[in-house]
Amino acid sequence: MCLGIPGQIVEIVDPEKNLAKVAISGIRREVNITCIVDQDHPINSCLGEWVLVHVGFAMSRIEEEEAKKTLALLQELGEAQKELDSMTSTII
Amino acid sequence: MSSSNPKATRRRSGILTSETINMSHGGGGKAMRDLIEDVILKSFDNQELLMMEDQARVDLSALTKLGDRLAITTDSYVVDPIFFAGGDIGKLAVCGTVNDLAVGGAIALYLTCSFIIEEGLPVADLRRITASMKLAADAAGVKIITGDTKVVDRGAADKIFINTTGIGIIPKHINVGAQLAAPGDLVLINGYIGDHGAAIVGARGDLAIENDIESDCQPLNGIVESLLAACPQVHCMRDATRGGIATVLNEFAISSGCCIKIDEAAIPIRTEVRGMCEILGLDALYLANEGKVVIILPRDQASAALAAMRNHPAGLHSTIIGEVFSTPAETVILKTVFGGERIVDMLVGDQLPRIC
Amino acid sequence: MKYVDEFRDPALAQTLVREINELVEVIEFSKQRPIQLMEFCGGHTHTIFRYGIEQLLPKCIELVHGPGCPVCVLPMGRVDDCVSLAQRPEVILTTFGDAMRVPGSKMSLLQAKADGADVRMVYSPLDALRLAHENKNREVIFFALGFETTMPSTALTVLQAEADGLDNFSLFCNHITTVPIIESILNTSDMQLDGFVAPGHVSMVVGEKPFNFVAEKYRKPIVITGFEPLDILQSIWLLIKQIAEQRAEVENQYARVVASRGNRQALVAMERVFELREFFEWRGLGSIDNSGIKIKDEYARFDAERKFAVPNVKITDPKSCQCGDVLRGAIKPWQCKVFAGACTPETPMGALMVSSEGACAAYYNFGSLPELLALKLAREKQEALP
8 A cells, every 4th residue: 555656845824734735747746745744844834845645645855865874885886886887807 | 789770689690698508598588599599600610600501511522522331420529627738529529520520531621519508607618618629620631520519407417518520521442441451551649649538537536636638639530531542451540549549449349350569669659648647557559539540551652651651740750560461360468678579458337547 | 847757768678688688597495485585565556557567577486465455455345334334424534546436345435426426526535525525514524544655645634724713514434554465475374475575655754663573673675665667676686685595684776765664744744644454354354453443532433434334244255256365476366266266356256356457467467477368278279078
């Protein structure tokens, strides 16, 4: 039960009910952001944040740094493989 | 004035005064004549129609000059909502039928038009629809030359149903057919997929998804004529309506016995249509189109074809999306953006949004 | 699309495939006993098929598709209950699209709709709430199903209904939890699984801790995984690495979304509204203790089962249905006797063929090319016999 899609909070619609507008690839939908709002992250500070949207609720913040880390790891692996290839290809 | 001349009053040209359609408008009497004259004839406005005979009459010799086969097609249009971004049921009814003629290589000439109207439909809606149909017919270069109007009780139809039958002539040298796809051929399309299906889903208020997606509803006979002028040896053409390009490709694969492989990275799809698909879990390959033609032709014709298509307003984003192989037979395979391959099967039932 | 396209990069896929191929060299396996990794969640099954991931893997790795499809494991009797609620004239029955085609013993919700029941598809339970506000003289019932991923949204909707003072809104609650079923699979003697691709969006809610038992008690590697194809491939790589290095740990591949402690607000809402049912029936798997969810007494006025009488009949699957065996991963879909014969997406016998991410529907629609084509040829051969 898992269809979640990343989207960006572009408008706060109703601070009392924790409702915001989220943009997902050019379309927009009202989303309840209760799960990502707390004392450290009051609702108005959430504007512009990227969240994971599932059935009309923002279920989690998407951590840019973690995303970068994951991809960087894979890119480094790829680099290492290329290096190995060029090394082995120069061995006579 | 007319009040002192009963004959003239009785014969006055029809003016529809009521604001909604009611049963008398389908009754065959004066109310119906008012409807036909004030709305339908006024909108469609052509010589054959204005004769107001029970049948339209067309000169045969003029037809046989154009080709050697008569092409006839018919379709009924029941879309809901009847007005949507990028079109309406009337525009669909004209373009859809014109396109069914065009993809057979026929020169589209005439349409019939039958309305089944639910009692209570606002006359303003009907005017809007017929005006839209005239615009579409003019854009396609066809005339609506005969038709029928019926009114049914509230609840017996959903606002309005339209049936159009199209007549065209196929030039002698044109020969297209689903069975003609051959290994080595390339698969082309004239632009973005899924616009119409996504627009209709997006128009559903209950999903509450704000979007600017418009239906791609348009006549294809112009672009097909350009294509055939540049490449008369096109093998297959079909407009990818309900069931999307996946359905058309399967029809081609099954008829020809070939394997069609398409490249996901090459298939054009608008950002917003992608967004709609991602949020609802829909597959754009199965979304309806109303202005897209899938073409299969010999490999050496592809560049000429693309040049001709891209030169036409209906084909600015034309591109190659796949090729034809001999095996596995009767199968459509998608090379995914990720590198793996999977089968693209025919759709079963309607696609429903999912949350899983 | 940000955070989506980067995780569909074919070049990075190739990198991972190469790493996986190198790692499997050190692992012992045989043709009879390949390396078996289970992806629990239906969303993962869908991604695997949609992107043809299995074909990218070496032949010695077999993906076993688990029962994490809440639509697939819904017992027929519960579908019947839902249909009976929908058929009440005062009821507007709202549901996710996934559930509309699941067959009950007589009909599905889609068929009930065709027969005149007011069944409406919604994207979110909040849309059902809106319908309740707009239709004060009707009872709006929301067909709530899903694992822990979806439970918070249902719970928060009930809390909003409470705050709004609504008296015409209720849930037909069929939520289920993940851990008991994973434990049940691990306890099954005929299953030999070497690792788990864990449901990333369940973890997003509950955190990593609930899955520790897989590594600690059962000594199996488990990786919490995202839903893009690169996420799944990376998880497979991490699992193979663990197996090669003889480790059994919980790893979080989906750290960009999953916090190790889960989501506090979601857990609080769930805790307020829901509690465990002692018994819950899983279609094809039988009853599993403490796996089902019901609404707490304080929120009984939002519980459709307490507001209305439902038939509540236990219906067993047809004898030829082998959904249970497929759900547990004991057999592959095409090994089921009725697969692609009596049971197809057009004429489904069991839920695995109805839901788009049920393993059988996935195999049927997306095709695992070699097996499906082999099956097709075998069937054609049979039909050609005099």
